[in-house]
Amino acid sequence: MLINAHGLSKKYPMGESEFYALKGVDFAVEQGEIVTILGPSGSGKSTLLNVIGGIERPDGGQLFVDGPEISAYTDAQLTIYRRDKIGFVFQFYNLIQSLTVQENIEAATNIAKSPLPIDEVMRAVGMYDKRDKFPSELSGGEQQRVSIARAVAKNPDLLLCDEPTGALDFETSKEILKLLESINKTYNTTILIITHNPALQAMSDRIIRVRSGEIVEDVPNPNKLPAEKVEW
Numbered sequence: 001m002l003i004n005a006h007g008l009s010k011k012y013p014m015g016e017s018e019f020y021a022l023k024g025v026d027f028a029v030e031q032g033e034i035v036t037i038l039g040p041s042g043s044g045k046s047t048l049l050n051v052i053g054g055i056e057r058p059d060g061g062q063l064f065v066d067g068p069e070i071s072a073y074t075d076a077q078l079t080i081y082r083r084d085k086i087g088f089v090f091q092f093y094n095l096i097q098s099l100t101v102q103e104n105i106e107a108a109t110n111i112a113k114s115p116l117p118i119d120e121v122m123r124a125v126g127m128y129d130k131r132d133k134f135p136s137e138l139s140g141g142e143q144q145r146v147s148i149a150r151a152v153a154k155n156p157d158l159l160l161c162d163e164p165t166g167a168l169d170f171e172t173s174k175e176i177l178k179l180l181e182s183i184n185k186t187y188n189t190t191i192l193i194i195t196h197n198p199a200l201q202a203m204s205d206r207i208i209r210v211r212s213g214e215i216v217e218d219v220p221n222p223n224k225l226p227a228e229k230v231e232w
């Protein structure tokens with residue numbers, strides 16, 4: 001079991017009172033799974049991803065990742081955890097505009113514990129020929145490829161994707177989904193994808209549905225399709 005969560009909660013201050021963005025969720029994710037987390041806006045998807053990724057701290061419950069209890073980590077331990085174990089992919093890429101493709105990826109691998117060879121990863125995402133370009137010279141789909149390369153080159157156990165196709169058209173989205181699928185196969189990377197797009201569940205091993213800070217459904221997908229066949 002890679003992720004094991006028991007009664008995870010997260011609250012934010014709201015005026016005089018508190019608002020629970022996560023209300024004691026339980027779930028587990030196996031090594032190598034692709035898991036899609038679906039739910040309406042404000043349901044707690046990003047909060048859940050941020051807690052798993054060590055960006056936010058839960059206020060209650062326990063979170064175990066690859067053995068240790070992350071929810072008991074100090075800030076310094078969480079920083080090392082994020083650096084060594086987690087790759088993040090965001091909707092709007094978050095690349096450093098003044099760095100080339102290769103330099104953006106190097107910025108992540110320079111501080112990683114056991115990075116993958118940069119050339120291999122740039123080839124894997126189809127960006128080797130454009131390694132000297134700057135983000136402003138790339139399409140949205142290409143920028144997302146670089147952001148995936150940056151996350152994967154660290155050789156993370158867990159790739160956390162927050163609406164990775166949210167800013168892309170259908171064809172480009174499909175290319176990105178195929179790329180995530182091939183990363184999952186090549187490196188056995190566990191991938192969690194949060195999305196509004198129900199089409200992504202077709203290529204997942206497991207689907208988790210979140211509503212008002214609670215998990216309302218957590219089911220395997222016995223009819224998993226290759227990303228190529230995903231339609232929406």
Ligand SMILES: Nc1ncnc2c1ncn2[C@@H]1O[C@H](COP(=O)(O)OP(=O)(O)OP(=O)(O)O)[C@@H](O)[C@H]1O
Nearest residue numbers: 012013020021039040041042043044045046047048
């Ligand atoms: N830093 C914060 N301070 C206060 N409230 C917050 C904070 N972050 C999130 N929230 C609230 O927690 C709830 C869950 O937010 P979250 O971003 O996790 O939802 P989401 O499902 O990812 O939404 P979306 O699909 O719109 O991104 C929302 O009501 C949001 O306003």
